[in-house]
Amino acid sequence: MSNSFFKPFKIFIILIIFITIFICVFFIPILPNAAYNPTNSVSFDISSSGYVWPAPGYTTINSYFGYRTSPTAGASSYHSGLDIGAPEGSTLIAVTNGTITFTGFLGGGGYTITLSSGNMKFTYCHVSPIYIVKEGDTIVQGQVIGYVGPKNVYGVKGNQYFDENGNPTNGATTGPHLHFGVRVDGEYIDPLSLF
Ligand SMILES: [Zn+2]
Structure with missing residues (x-):
């Protein structure tokens, strides 16, 4: 086999390598971030x-x-x-300005964060037990307040929720997702009416 036969092949390989590097540098950072996000703000749209x-x-x-x-x-x-379907570790942000009024395990909701604002309460259920906010924290709209939690959680006293294999779950859940609840003067409303 001669060198001239392989030369186009080598150029092709080098081209592929450059294209791969280009995609990694310019496109991967803008893909949805499923990993734990260390930053405290993300881009968002206001309805x-x-x-x-x-x-x-x-x-x-x-x-x-x-x-x-x-x-x-x-x-x-x-x-x-x-x-709302989202993988474990997905960023959760404050829908409006407010105060954190609850963090902890809440029965069927599993690990939960409650954000209160005036006569409204916003609950984020099945969240990660790795809390980055605490009760009393003042929160600004768009601030990262937590992450989507895992399906299974261990070591929670009194947890009555288990999966089909008998492993304890993060409240009443079949897999990682955000359960988002909105109360106005204590009454639940359809969260989609806000957006
Ligand atoms: Zn739900």
Whole structure:
């Protein structure tokens, strides 16, 4: 085999390497960030009503607000919030300015964060137990307040929720997602009405 036969092949390989480097440098940083995000702010869009979407980059609704057939034993047939599909570690942001009024494990909600603003309460359920906010913190709209949690959590006293293999789950959940609830004067409303 002569060198002249392989020369176009080598140029092709070098071209592929350069294209790969180009894609890595310029495109991968703008893909949705599924890893734990160490920064404290992300880009977001404000809806006409003034709220921002709680799970940037993730808009698949797995379950809507209202009456439904229960996906897990123990999950209410009346669904008090919106289930937004997002992988574990996805960034969760404050939909509006407010104060953190609850962080902890809350029965079917699993690990939960509650953001309060005036007569409204916003609950983020099935979140990561790695909390980056605490009760009493003042929060600005768009601030990262937590992450989507894992399906399974261990060592929670009194947790009554388990998967099909008998492993304890992060509340009533079949997999990582954000359950987002909105209360106005204590009454649950459809979160989609805000966006
Ligand atoms: Zn839900």
